[in-house]
Amino acid sequence: MNIQTKLIYLLLFLFSGYAFGFQELPKAKPLRVELLYVKYILLGALVSFVAYTIYCSFKENFVKSFRKIFPLLWGRQVGIDLYIGIFLFSFFVFMIEKSVVILFLWLLPSIIFGNIIPLVYLITHFEFICGLFGF
Numbered sequence: 177m178n179i180q181t182k183l184i185y186l187l188l189f190l191f192s193g194y195a196f197g198f199q200e201l202p203k204a205k206p207l208r209v210e211l212l213y214v215k216y217i218l219l220g221a222l223v224s225f226v227a228y229t230i231y232c233s234f235k236e237n238f239v240k241s242f243r244k245i246f247p248l249l250w251g252r253q254v255g256i257d258l259y260i261g262i263f264l265f266s267f268f269v270f271m272i273e274k275s276v277v278i279l280f281l282w283l284l285p286s287i288i289f290g291n292i293i294p295l296v297y298l299i300t301h302f303e304f305i306c307g308l309f310g311f
Contacts, residue, residue: 181233184288188226191285191293195300207303211311215302222295229292262286265294272301272308 245251286293
């Protein structure tokens with residue numbers, strides 16, 4: 177793993193630390209036990225996703241792998257699908273937060289790290305989002 181990759185992961189951990197510990201979240205009612213289990217499953221998925229991403233970084237260079245995959249039709253389709261999903265996530269962040277500044281604070285890391293960041297958002301705002309749906 178080269179120094180640029182290490183810096184990128186450092187940024188991921190700093191951003192996640194901020195998201196989990198330092199931001200003021202809206203008040204929400206306590207979760208029912210079964211929803212608490214869902215939150216723990218999501219947290220486990222996040223840890224697994226980050227661990228696998230780091231493992232892949234040790235095994236293969238992202239840029240070299242991307243150059244192999246992108247010329248393939250499915251490689252382009254998966255990339256387009258990923259970024260459409262990220263922009264849909266950004267739409268929901270804007271609808272919940274009602275702030276362009278906060279939208280961009282979540283969008284920019286999403287463009288770099290992909291779906292890890294929406295998962296961090298879902299976990300950190302889980303109670304509030306469940307409340308929006310009446311849970």
